Amino acid sequence: MTLVDGSLDELEIQIILALQEDARKSYKSIAKELGVAEGTVSNRVNRLIQQGILKLEARVNPFAMSNKVAAILGINIKRSHHAKAVKDIMALPNVNAVWVTTGKYDIFVEVLADSIKELNVFIFEDGLSNIEGVEATETHIMLHSDSKFFKIAPS
Numbered sequence: 001m002t003l004v005d006g007s008l009d010e011l012e013i014q015i016i017l018a019l020q021e022d023a024r025k026s027y028k029s030i031a032k033e034l035g036v037a038e039g040t041v042s043n044r045v046n047r048l049i050q051q052g053i054l055k056l057e058a059r060v061n062p063f064a065m066s067n068k069v070a071a072i073l074g075i076n077i078k079r080s081h082h083a084k085a086v087k088d089i090m091a092l093p094n095v096n097a098v099w100v101t102t103g104k105y106d107i108f109v110e111v112l113a114d115s116i117k118e119l120n121v122f123i124f125e126d127g128l129s130n131i132e133g134v135e136a137t138e139t140h141i142m143l144h145s146d147s148k149f150f151k152i153a154p155s
Contacts, residue, residue: 008053011036012044016054019045023056059149062112062142069113070142070150073123074105081133082106088131093153094122105138112150 008016011034018030027041034041048054062068077085089109090098096110113119119139121127128134142148 008048011040012048015041015044016048019054019056057151060152061148062150063144067114068150069116069119070145070148071111071113071119072140072142073109073111073128074138074140075107075109075128075134076136077106078133078135085131085133089128092122092127092131094118094127096150110150112152 014034015030018025018033027045028038031038031041045054045056049056060068062070075089086098086100086107089095089107094111094113096112098110099108100106101108111119111122113122123129123137123139128137
């Protein structure tokens with residue numbers, strides 16, 4: 001069972017590995033493979049989700065789609081606006097992920113846009129430009145990845 005410190009036990013690791021291999025795999029088949037009850041698998045998955053350790057969601061490969069542009073933005077934020085700016089950026093529709101980091105940038109942001117034009121609008125007109133405290137950005141267009149999948153923004 002998940003320990004108080006958030007570490008995983010061996011059964012939870014095996015359940016997660018099974019879901020990583022095939023997220024549509026039924027709890028019944030996972031339970032059979034691991035030699036436990038289906039309810040055990042279900043309870044463990046639900047607990048991991050509630051604790052914020054596991055998230056099950058659908059993502060797309062932007063490099064397999066002709067109309068998507070994926071980018072990573074390094075962003076510097078004024079210290080007095082840091083917490084609010086991070087929260088506001090995470091709420092933007094094209095944002096896939098936000099990482100608070102050390103180093104040259106305060107945060108890195110993954111963005112998925114329908115075109116270079118939409119990415120430009122996101123950075124300079126309707127997205128980041130509306131976030132108070134953003135001082136500077138550096139945009140890196142992703143050209144390829146075999147491992148990175150993104151959330152798509154609702155229309």
